[in-house]
Structures are given as structure tokens and as C-alpha cells.
Amino acid sequence: MPGHPEAKIDPRHAQIFFSLYFAMTGMHALHMIIGVGIFGVLIFMAWRGRFTPEYHTPLEIGGLYWHFVDIVWIYLFPLLYLIDRHK
């Protein structure tokens, strides 16, 4: 590693990191694809006039799901992509 000539790099560290990386980004991507599908259905329902100012619950619930997915990403992005950027 730069600056630490005596340090040995353990390949097991990289293995652990990358297995976690692919597992977490894969799960997140799967949830995003599901979310896109849900939005497609919601757009179709809205186009068909199913929602009114009194009844728009599916829109709200779909929005909540999507925000849960993006909050996961808010943590995943810095922890997986930016974590050792300063080195």
C-alpha cells in the first residue's frame, strides 16, 4: 500500500468487501427494479383517472417504498464507493 511498504495486503479483505458489495448493490438494484414496476402501474392507474384529492393512497404508499429504497442508497453510496477515496 502506498506509504506502508511493510504492510501486506490480505486478499481475504478484498474478497469480503466484494462479496458484500455485490450482495448489497444487487439487492438494492432488485428493489429499484421492483419500484420502477410499481411506478409503471401507478402511472397507468393515474392515466386511467383512478386517483382523486380524496383517494391517492397507492401513490403515497408507492412513494414511501421508493424513499425507503433511496435512503438505503444514501448510505450504500458513500460506504461502498467513497470509503477509501482519500487514500
Place this chain on the structure above:
Amino acid sequence: MAEHILSSKLYWAIWAILICLTVVTALVARVDLGWFNPVAALLIATGKATIVVLFFMHVKYTSEKLTTMVIVSALFWLLILLALSLADYSTRPISQNCM
């Protein structure tokens, strides 16, 4: 459901704030602050998540105390998760670990 309707201007403003915080996260990640780097990243990320929960998920305008309680409990649980993970990882006797 929610009686309170937010202006689209507010949503755009919150989105702009989130974008700025993302840029800040990326910039701070490039500066070497030693052990503070992951702490800073998590702090900014928690700030962004809080903004998303309060405004985009409408929690700031909810009159349901139960909703707030569930979120506070979830955050407390997350704290336990992070504290125990850090307690394990930071007390390991590995010489070349980058914490």
C-alpha cells in the same frame, strides 16, 4: 390520509439540498481526515436520510405520534447495530487495518 399539501417548490428545494449534500460527501471523501472520514460520511448520510424521511416521506407533517415513535425506535435499533459492529471491528488486533 395527509391533509397537508406541500408546494412543489419545497420539494425542488429539498432535492437541491440533497444534491448539494451529495457533492459535499464526495468532496469530503477526497480529503484525508484519518478516522474521521467514515464518521463524516455517515453523519452527512444520516442528515440526508433525515431530510428525506421528514419531507419526502411527510413525517414532519404527520399528526400520528405512532409514526414518529416507530421511526425513533428504528433509528435506535440502527444505533445498536452500528455500535456493536464498531465495537467488534475497532477492537480487533489486526495491525494493518484502515480504520
